Amino acid sequence: xxxxxxxxxxxxxxxxxxxxxxxxxxxxxxxxxxxxxxxxxxxxxxxxxxxxxxxxxxxxxxxxxxxxxxxxxxxxxxxxxxxxxxxxxxxxxxxxxxxxxxxxxxxxxxxxxxxxxxxxxxxxxxxxxxxxxxxxxxxxxxxxxxxxxxxxxxxxxxxxxxxxxx
Amino acid sequence: xxxxxxxxxxxxxxxxxxxxxxxxxxxxxxxxxxxxxxxxxxxxxxxxxxxxxxxxxxxxxxxxxxxxxxxxxxxxxxxxxxxxxxxxxxxxxxxxxxxxxxxxxxxxxxxxxxxxxxxxxxxxxxxxxxxxxxxxxxxxxxxxxxxxxxxxxxxxxxxxxxxxxxxxxxxxxxxxxxxxxxxxxxxxxxxxxxxxxxxxxxxxxxxxxxxxxxxxxxxxxxxxxxxxxxxxxxxxxxxxxxxxxxxxxxxxxxxxxxxxxxxxxxxxxxxxxxxxxxxxxxxxxxxxxxxxxxxxxxxxxxxxxxxxxxxxxxxxxxxxxxxxxxxxxxxxxxxxxxxxxxxxxxxxxxxxxxxxxxxxxxxxxxxxxxxxxxxxxxxxxxxxxxxxxxxxxxxxxxxxxxxxxxxxxxxxxxxxxxxxxxxxxxxxxxxxxxxx
Numbered sequence: 001x002x003x004x005x006x007x008x009x010x011x012x013x014x015x016x017x018x019x020x021x022x023x024x025x026x027x028x029x030x031x032x033x034x035x036x037x038x039x040x041x042x043x044x045x046x047x048x049x050x051x052x053x054x055x056x057x058x059x060x061x062x063x064x065x066x067x068x069x070x071x072x073x074x075x076x077x078x079x080x081x082x083x084x085x086x087x088x089x090x091x092x093x094x095x096x097x098x099x100x101x102x103x104x105x106x107x108x109x110x111x112x113x114x115x116x117x118x119x120x121x122x123x124x125x126x127x128x129x130x131x132x133x134x135x136x137x138x139x140x141x142x143x144x145x146x147x148x149x150x151x152x153x154x155x156x157x158x159x160x161x162x163x164x165x166x
Numbered sequence: 167x168x169x170x171x172x173x174x175x176x177x178x179x180x181x182x183x184x185x186x187x188x189x190x191x192x193x194x195x196x197x198x199x200x201x202x203x204x205x206x207x208x209x210x211x212x213x214x215x216x217x218x219x220x221x222x223x224x225x226x227x228x229x230x231x232x233x234x235x236x237x238x239x240x241x242x243x244x245x246x247x248x249x250x251x252x253x254x255x256x257x258x259x260x261x262x263x264x265x266x267x268x269x270x271x272x273x274x275x276x277x278x279x280x281x282x283x284x285x286x287x288x289x290x291x292x293x294x295x296x297x298x299x300x301x302x303x304x305x306x307x308x309x310x311x312x313x314x315x316x317x318x319x320x321x322x323x324x325x326x327x328x329x330x331x332x333x334x335x336x337x338x339x340x341x342x343x344x345x346x347x348x349x350x351x352x353x354x355x356x357x358x359x360x361x362x363x364x365x366x367x368x369x370x371x372x373x374x375x376x377x378x379x380x381x382x383x384x385x386x387x388x389x390x391x392x393x394x395x396x397x398x399x400x401x402x403x404x405x406x407x408x409x410x411x412x413x414x415x416x417x418x419x420x421x422x423x424x425x426x427x428x429x430x431x432x433x434x435x436x437x438x439x440x441x442x443x444x445x446x447x448x449x450x451x452x453x454x455x456x457x458x459x460x461x462x463x464x465x466x467x468x469x470x471x472x473x474x475x476x477x478x479x480x481x482x483x484x485x486x487x488x489x490x491x492x493x494x495x496x497x498x499x500x501x502x503x504x505x506x507x508x509x510x511x512x513x514x515x516x517x518x519x520x521x522x523x524x525x526x527x528x529x530x531x532x533x534x535x536x537x538x539x540x541x542x543x544x545x546x547x548x549x550x551x552x553x554x555x556x557x558x559x560x561x562x563x564x565x566x567x568x569x570x571x572x573x574x575x576x577x578x579x580x581x582x583x584x585x586x587x588x589x590x591x592x593x594x595x596x597x598x599x600x601x602x
Contacts, residue, residue: 038545040578049578063470064463066176066207067219068227084228086213089491089543093500094463096555098548098577102498107218 002076003134005112005119007050011129014039014048021124025115034103036112037121037130050121050130053078053099053112061111064094079113082106167192169476170255170263172245173271174198174205176462177443179226180469181269181476186236188477195263196233198242199272203295205233205240209462211298212326215305221295245272248418250436267438267476270415270426271469274408274444274460279314283376288387289402292323304401307331310382312389312399314373316343320405321356321494327403328365328495335366335397337373337389339406347490347501351515352540355522359497368393376402408460410445423447425458430482432472440476442468451485451554452503452535459488487554491546497522498543503553504528504536511535512563514570525570532563548577557581 019035027034037052055076062070062078069084070091080100085108091100092109100111112119114132122132169185171178174196182196198205210224222228233240244258248268255263276291278284290300305311309332313324316338327334336343342353343360360367372392380388382398389397410425421427421435426446428434434441442448443465447456464486474481491500507513508530516525521541528536534552552559559566562576 040574042575042579051578063180063466066209066462067223067225084223086210086219086223087493088209088213089493089498089500090209090462092543093489093491093502093546093550095547096551097581098545098551098574100547101545102543104496104543 003114003117003132004055005052005114005122006131006133007052008129008131009047009049011127012039012048012050013127013129014041015126017124017126018050018121018130021120022112025120026110034110036099036101036110050125051099052121053095054097055112055114056097061091061095061100064090066090073116075114075117077114077116078111079116080109080111082108085109167477168264168266169194169269170265170267171196171269171271172199172255173269173273173443173445174200174226174240175271175273175443175465176207176226177273177465177469177472178269178271179205180466181271181442181473182233182238183236184470184473185477186238188474188479192477193239194237195239195241197245197257197263198240199244200242200294201296202242206295207462208293211292211295212322214295215292215298215301215323215326216329224295245414247414247416248420248436248439250419250439253438265438268440269469269472269476270420270434270439270441270445271443271465271472272411272414272445273465274410274458276404277407277409278404279373279406281373281375283378283387284404286376286378286387286402288400289376289404291404292319293408301401301403305330305332306400308333308384309400310385310398311335311401311403312337312373312397313403313405314389315405315407316340316367316369317405317407318344318347318490318492319408320403321492323403323405324360324365325493325495328363332401335389335399336360336368337371337391338367338369339372341370343367343369343494344492344499347492348499348505348538348540349526351517351526352499352501352524352538355519355524355540356494356497356499359494359522363495365495368395408444410458412445423456427456430484431475431480432468432483433475440472442472448483449485451487454485457488459486461488461490463489487550489550497541499540500538500543500546500549502537502549504530505538506536508535512567514567516570525573527566527570527573529559529563529567532559533557534559534566545574545577548574548581551581552577555581 018037019032022035022037023031040049069081087107103110122130171182205226206224213219246256276293311332313336316336343356357367374390377388380398385398387399412422426441428446432440444460450457471481471483489502507528511530514527524540526538537549557580
């Protein structure tokens with residue numbers, strides 16, 4: 001069964017432990033600017049929204065990559081292959097969620113890969129705002145279907161979209 | 167079913183793969199037109215030129231035997247014409263290939279400006295792998311290079327030449343760099359950035375001609391400019407634009423304009439002939455009108471949609487969003503949709519000339535319809551998200567007019583809905599074009 005990162009922004013206190021954990025695990029440094037998950041701060045409303053890649057079915061980033069440096073693994077995770085990424089940044093403008101970013105220090109792009117199955121952000125979150133759960137249990141697929149249906153004229157099938165999982 | 171896909175760029179390869187994914191038994195032939203090269207990405211060539219990747223790093227698919235495994239017959243040949251009545255494709259030599267359904271995805275080619283010396287040795291375009299091999303012969307560290315054209319492609323080549331350590335002069339006819347991608351402010355910033363990096367950028371300048379011979383050490387050519395300068399060069403790179411590869415269709419009865427004319431299903435005027443990518447004029451999402459948007463994501467979109475239609479799964483193409491991203495020696499810029507602004511629309515601007523930062527948002531009513539960025543890269547895809555979904559910004563339109571830097575907040579607020587709503591996935595739709 002596919003698991004998904006479930007974000008409940010209502011529980012987020014803005015402590016940014018998720019950003020620290022992500023940048024430490026992925027970059028070996030505590031630098032929130034290089035975190036794959038970001039907490040957006042709505043100053044005026046005193047609310048915080050953790051935000052990262054949803055591993056969307058359309059895989060816009062993967063479709064846009066000119067050298068096939070982004071692929072989808074058996075768990076539906078979209079992975080950037082650093083050895084193939086040329087740093088052209090087309091995926092950063094193609095991802096309509098804005099969750100692929102360019103890392104100038106490596107000249108490659110970075111995105112969330114769910115730590116390949118045990119996301120550090122979810123482990124680090126002290127309030128349960130970020131959890132990693134069976135997607136069915138989380139209602140994630142249902143939500144995804146809903147979101148897709150709400151979108152006029154969109155299909156969930158891209159050229160490199162993995163076959164539907166049972 | 168016998169599918170023939172003419173052209174093995176991103177559009178053709180995506181189409182062949184999509185055809186296979188929906189039709190396990192069909193015969194699929196994919197025809198490349200570039201010597202003996204496997205399908206590769208022109209976009210990756212600049213990275214090959216400055217040594218970030220090897221030649222194989224430019225390949226569209228890396229896995230050995232990828233096409234064989236999918237049962238896609240790949241061959242290289244040039245097309246000489248299409249007999250749309252007999253449904254046969256004429257190839258180089260005397261070969262002809264019958265088809266049940268044909269996709270034309272022949273891409274585009276660089277325009278060679280009419281000027282003296284354009285055919286001299288050391289005057290190159292930068293479009294194919296072969297071009298890049300030629301460029302490498304003349305582009306050593308310190309070599310004087312003249313780059314003709316500072317559009318999007320020219321500017322990408324500029325970075326590759328800069329990173330090779332060439333001594334570069336850029337000659338651009340327009341009053342600014344990337345004139346078809348960004349406005350005066352952004353183009354001006356790019357120009358200033360380049361000069362700061364030691365690149366001699368000359369806008370409003372024309373190349374009168376190129377001559378053999380030069381007195382300067384290491385140079386063998388001289389480039390005469392309209393401003394009176396005579397610039398020595400070991401290499402001249404021409405990047406003044408591209409045009410659709412449609413010449414072989416003369417007499418085929420397939421209707422063309424700047425590119426091949428297609429309908430919403432990417433059908434050409436001939437039965438069972440489709441077109442995709444740079445060679446055709448697909449719908450522009452922003453204008454609702456046909457246009458040749460020669461960018462990678464559009465080619466892939468066309469390729470997939472054309473293939474589905476060829477395979478009998480009617481899938482309308484509702485329009486592609488024009489967008490570009492550019493790295494000019496470390497200064498990253500991007501533009502989306504109606505970056506020139508909408509008639510009667512409103513504009514939000516954030517300019518920091520000293521720090522080379524610029525953000526400009528274009529609204530029509532309370533929707534975002536276009537954007538430009540310089541020096542800003544984090545979450546820029548959200549701009550595409552907002553433009554393509556056409557989501558109403560509501561109160562966030564005025565907030566953005568006041569403070570465009572709140573873009574990310576606006577996106578989350580508008581696309582994600584209310585807090586505590588759970589994992590509401592931001593969704594993307596493709597609005598129906600405004601004008602048919």
